[in-house]
Ligand code: SF4
């Protein structure tokens with residue numbers, strides 16, 4: 244097809260303002276560059292840009308892809324993954340916060356001669372461990388996210404206790420002072436070469452970059468400690484209430500050795516309770532599959548008491564083998580408070596620690612474990628940390644780094660929608676005066692919208708006044724189309740003109756969706772103003788170029804019935820017209836689902852059907868439909884952290900490159916704008932909206948359209 248001509252439709256003018264956008268130039272500082280006062284977000288942005296290593300992210304991405312590939316390979320061997328997920332979700336929702344079940348578990352553990360100690364917070368838990376360790380100066384430890392949550396190892400180290408991590412990944416992180424990048428794979432961000440370097444330096448001998456040799460080196464490194472230590476610390480993946488047992492999943496075998504020191508200390512949070520061993524095992528299988536792609540871990544240690552025997556006259560005695568002491572510390576750390584008083588967030592505690600939400604999270608793949616807290620990674624980790632440790636810490640952990648794309652909610656086996664929680668918590672952060680006074684960046688964005696009626700502030704704005712007339716069909720262009728994607732908006736108008744579709748426009752004000760995304764309260768009055776103008780123009784049906792605006796209007800409609808019909812322009816076109824092609828397009832096309840249209844509104848098929856009808860070559864990227872990747876523009880990321888937003892766009896464009904797409908099609912001006920930033924070589928791949936693609940084909944005489952019988956408007960899923 245020939246390319247669309249540049250330029251604007253008749254009647255298009257650019258009105259007033261400054262020529263440069265207020266934000267989104269992608270330069271360091273984004274919207275904040277001219278301000279004197281630097282807020283929390285800008286400080287964090289500057290620090291992260293210095294800290295993040297590109298090679299770490301590349302290694303992590305490779306490892307995550309490997310896990311996904313193993314999951315796919317083994318999927319056929321699982322009876323019914325969706326059913327298992329549903330089962331685990333049910334078990335978690337019935338067990339977490341069930342204080343009777345917790346009490347039952349405590350009684351059963353005590354009956355099995357565990358010493359059970361409850362700790363209300365991190366400090367108390369750490370102090371308990373210090374007391375239990377007593378005069379010992381050496382402790383061996385296996386992987387435990389809860390121990391990371393409370394900072395146990397650094398605490399004990401500060402108190403003169405040598406803590407040796409025995410998990411290979413954790414040990415390497417310990418040696419180099421790094422943070423785990425995955426719950427079960429703590430060094431997925433490192434290559435074998437980096438591991439060899441770390442070990443060679445630590446062991447003062449050459450360790451070759453061969454995984455088996457590296458494993459052997461760590462094994463030798465920890466062996467003497469395992470032999471000497473009298474105390475072992477482990478975590479626990481589950482506590483079975485009926486049996487009074489703990490369950491620990493592992494592959495390396497180190498857990499068995501750690502827990503058979505003279506004294507076994509266990510750290511577990513109070514949300515780890517399951518009704519019985521069978522239910523805990525269902526979780527263990529699911530967790531293993533999602534975390535590693537394997538069907539079953541190498542080991543599951545079930546500990547239901549100390550070593551005991553009744554061989555002599557059937558009289559039970561204890562201490563035949565190690566351990567002779569068994570202590571479990573049950574940590575609350577804000578969990579009761581969340582469950583009892585912050586109910587909307589209680590499902591954050593359903594987490595089984597599989598890390599599936601991290602594998603494709605756009606932010607996690609652009610930032611790494613700095614998106615989250617130690618032992619609490621990614622969006623869910625940020626949300627929990629904000630609740631447990633306070634909003635300021637939550638912001639430092641990444642409360643404003645999430646694109647709110649919703650992908651984690653889609654892939655989480657227990658349905659934790661971290662993006663939604665984060666949006667709610669952002670609101671909480673802005674309500675907290677002490678914190679909000681430092682959120683200058685968010686405040687600036689909000690004030691800009693309040694003052695100018697658009698997030699782009701005084702930037703020049705397109706005016707389509709000559710299209711204003713009385714008409715039942717209204718095109719809502721949106722702030723992106725008015726400010727940065729004016730040409731794309733003008734192409735949509737040209738298409739309507741070309742197809743002889745009568746329409747009108749209004750003097751729009753921002754729908755304020757971006758405020759809601761970034762924690763401020765959207766002023767519903769703005770949508771009301773738009774609706775009044777639509778009604779005054781005689782509008783009955785409104786077509787949107789951005790699904791984010793559409794979603795905001797639909798949410799308004801749920802509360803204030805107007806009777807107006809809303810849908811995207813593409814949806815209107817595909818439902819009212821059929822498109823055929825006289826000659827199939829030789830270009831390879833792929834389609835990017837905008838988050839707010841796909842996951843947000845459940846609409847996936849309009850453009851796909853259209854492409855199928857046109858008969859050209861179109862292919863899916865690796866991530867599509869419900870599991871589509873974000874373009875990086877959402878949740879305020881483009882405004883607050885422009886580089887990370889671009890990096891996310893680049894990753895998405897790479898997926899299009901992998902399927903050798905010539906054209907990357909989407910149905911959102913904001914997505915188009917961001918994705919274009921991810922195209923490295925101008926002209927190699929074209930990023931277009933569906934209306935633009937249709938216009939180009941019609942202008943070239945290659946696509947023909949004919950009207951169908953009208954169908955029903957868009958409805959929310
Ligand atoms: S939030 Fe969900 S996907 Fe993420 S680690 Fe927890 S259970 Fe797994």
Ligand code: SF4
Pocket residue numbers: 603604605606607621622623644645646647648649650651652661662663
């Ligand atoms: S909503 Fe998207 S960006 Fe935010 S945590 Fe979930 S997957 Fe990551």
